[in-house]
Amino acid sequence: MTTFRGANCGLGAKPVCSVFTDTGSNATEGSGGVEMRYEAPETMKAAVALLASDEHGRVLAGGTDLLVQLRADTIEPSLVVDIKKIDEMCAITRENGGFRIGAAVTGAELGEHEAFKSVWPGVVEALELIGSTQIQGRATMGGNLCNASPAADSVPAMIAAGAIATIEGPDGRRDVPVGEVATGPGRTSLRAGELVASFLFPEQAPRTGDAYLRFIPRTEMDIAVVGAGVCLTLDDSDVCVAAKVSLGAVAARALAPEAAAKALIGTPVDDAALAELSRAASAAAQPIDDKRGTREFRIQVTGVMARRAAETALARAKGA
């Protein structure tokens, strides 16, 4: 067994410690392992400077991906920058009628934020699908996005919601749509020294509803085999005037197929429109065969998840 002692180190005076410290009273000899620097800066500027100083540095948010990867020896960073001490990273604020969510806000915190939850129930339900109660206390949207797993649950929901990622880096601040951050499994468009600071969920049009649904063989503690996020807006006569559909786990990164959104726009989101959405979503899916499901299965179930998510989003838009 190994323990992560980073959190303790960050509080105290000692800036350097060994992450892998063997448990037990006789761990005195245990310091010959891989040395890894742990830093917990209190400002965005300091965090950016640290990351820019070490090309093998890593951001640590909740650590629910990072620690697993450390333990599995798939990464060996020389520097870990904990962002949880930076106020802005952990804040939830209103901005121009919308919400700005710090990248290090946990699933559990967002799940208890009644105002955000009532506006973006689909985003919250996606975030709350991650792991378990224990994982929820740590996992963040920033980590979910930057880990860049094609199956990340909150990403299709954020894309459907039209969320914008605000990125801080050595060259300052820039805003990009969430869909442009992850570029492939484990890869992002972040440049050296950059990190995601927060997400902006712009002001929502009236009569808008969002939803996220995933397929897993179990009921929890599993990774999406297919995920679908849908956000749609109705006019006063219940005709869909805007829609975004995003699909997870069926390509190297979350997709946002236009054809699927078009299947809804201009319709009353009736059975015919839903069937068309289902077809378009399946057609857009480009999954692989892997341990989590076959290609054939994923293509078929993509249509099912998209349709079911749209049904929920529709009910929410109607205020049901």
Added chain:
Amino acid sequence: MSAAEDLDYQEKPHELKWVGTNVARTDGVDKVTGRARFGADLIMSGMLFGAVLRSPHAHARINGIDTSRAEALKGVKAVVTRNDFEDQPSEMIQVGELTVNIRDVIRNVLAREKAMYDGHAVAAVAATSASIARKALKLIEVDYEVLPHVIDVVEAMKPDAPLLDEKQFTDGVDPKPDKPSNVAKRLEIKLGDVEKGFAEADVVIEREYKTRPVHQGYIEPHACVASYTEDGQGEVWCSTPGHFLVRAITSRLCGIEVSKLKVTASEIGGGFGGKNIVYLEPLALALSRKCGRPVKIAMHRSEVFRATGPTSGAHMKVKIGARRDGRITAGWAELMFQAGAFPGSPVFPAAMCAYACYDLENVLVIGYDVIANRPKTTAYRAPGAQISAFAVESAMDEMARALGIDPVDFRLMNAAKEGTKAAYGPTFGPVGQVETLKAIKNHPNYRVPLGPNQGRGVASGFWFNIGGETSVTMNVNDDGTIALTVGNPDLSGTRTSISVMAAEELGIDPERIRPAVGDTTSLGFNFISAGSRTTFAVGKATVDAARVVIGELRARAAAAWNIPVEAVVWEDGRARPASSNAGDFEPLSLEDIARDAKKTGGPIAGHVETNVSGAGPSFATEAVDVEVDPETGHIKILRFTAAQDAGRAIQPNLVEGQYQGAAVQGIGWALNEEYIYDERGRMENPGFLDYRMPVASDLPMIDAVIVEVPNPNHPYGVRGIGETSIVPVMAAVANALEDATGVRIQELPLSPPRVLKALNEKNGS
């Protein structure tokens, strides 16, 4: 134990005070507070941390191992490879009732000529920290010559399959083959004449089935601490269901006398048969011997998946014939089992159990034990019986449908009962198959109306249970409490059940008995906690030990009163004169006698060393309701009822827990669990994220029904209860799936992709 001695138990039926009630588990507080000490919890001063280098290849010749760079790393104290262990000849050695080929055992512990599977141990390192040990592994250079590999059992049986062992010729075929083969053995279980039986049949169902290897999934990874000192004494602390087994194998592989190795069993966080084998202990002891410091090795979960367990995957053919009136005329099966890298799949018990639920005249089961480039299979809860039951009980369901008979009634028409001669040999005494079927039929769950996409399935199962070598010591403390030492690690609350039986005999509160699992130096040999033997066999030996103690207590009282011992009886925890004729004396309590023991002859104790026989087989019948999502193929378990014959439930809540746990493991096996290999034979899902065991929210409360048909060979009627309830599950779920959807699937797991594909095919899309 002779029949005459067995009769003795029947002589004095008395009101039971503790047996059949639920008392608090003796290990309960430690387990729920996290104080219980498991395999990885021991820390010794100066202890080093071990790590094991594992083959990344499914099949590779090892041309050389260079450990020099690892040895040179600061903090590394010892490295062991195949060169540190003397080779062992091909020889079947007995460890209690377990027979193992010691040549295979040493090869499984550490690869010699070849790495036989992904994850096979190749070298081990001990260092001052776990991270240094891991780093050292990366510095060991192994010269592998990668060989073609084979995983699937049908592929492995083909004449042109990559050969795993050039020295293996199929056993059990006549004439002896002249070419080596991956088929280690062919065996047969035969009763009557199946040809004749099929000729009498009106309906014949013939099908093929496939199951995947599945892991036991115990939560605690394998772990041990070993210490070897300058005076040639070894000590091992480990998580095991049988520390006497660990002692036997480890001392043999390390070339030391049995007396020089003391093994202590830690608490065990699950095993289900998967720990009835030795992996780490010889490595840790050899490392310790090399550097003179204690060494701890604990596996990571990925090592548990890649290198330990599982049970076999199988390919099976089944043919059942029956008359229109519902009577089965013949049962035939051919079972091809993956043994993993070394022979010894559970195909033999699978063949024996295949038709054991039924009273049949004509049975033929043929089994093949086949090696393949996978971890050596180990026991898993009713080993093999669950696999053949998936095939036979699926076919039984189709037969019931074909005959238009309710599946429970069909089984009742053919059920094994007292006097049935089982195809595998014995004639059953009193058994509970009919009672479990009736329990299911009469259960309210069996009548709940089903909705759309819902279905109900039923299946039965059988497991032998075993007795075996057992040693127990019972010491009376000077305050009249009892120190009870048994030699079987407690997997399931057995310390509590055994204490309850002792309490019943002695007539004292179970709280006054402290049960402990003794180390290998404190008792005679004990066979492992396996085969659902512990409550039965250790319980029986404990009852015998208590009777020895009671004899001594009566003798002390008789001496005090100066009357013959025959004139003293033991009742309600006290000695008293048998009748007024014997004299008028105040009864002497256990405390009274214990307090004065030093003056009346010294300490009072009873010990029993025996080979317990007379285990009672246990049958189970289960019913499951499922709901299938027609658009995704996802199966939801709505209701699950497990009825199993316990003989007698010493602790009903612990018995229910066993039925529930077994049912849940079966549900995982049925729905999602499988090993996934890439084209190079590497396991792709060595973790609980992608090796999908059920989580709590996947399951309904499992309704456990305790059927009690007492085992006449046990003082309280106990049968083993830990295993049978897993046997029917996979078939019951497949049967329910057909009931819900009309789709019959003959291959496990019934995972959403497989179910959806079958639904699509049925709907013609």
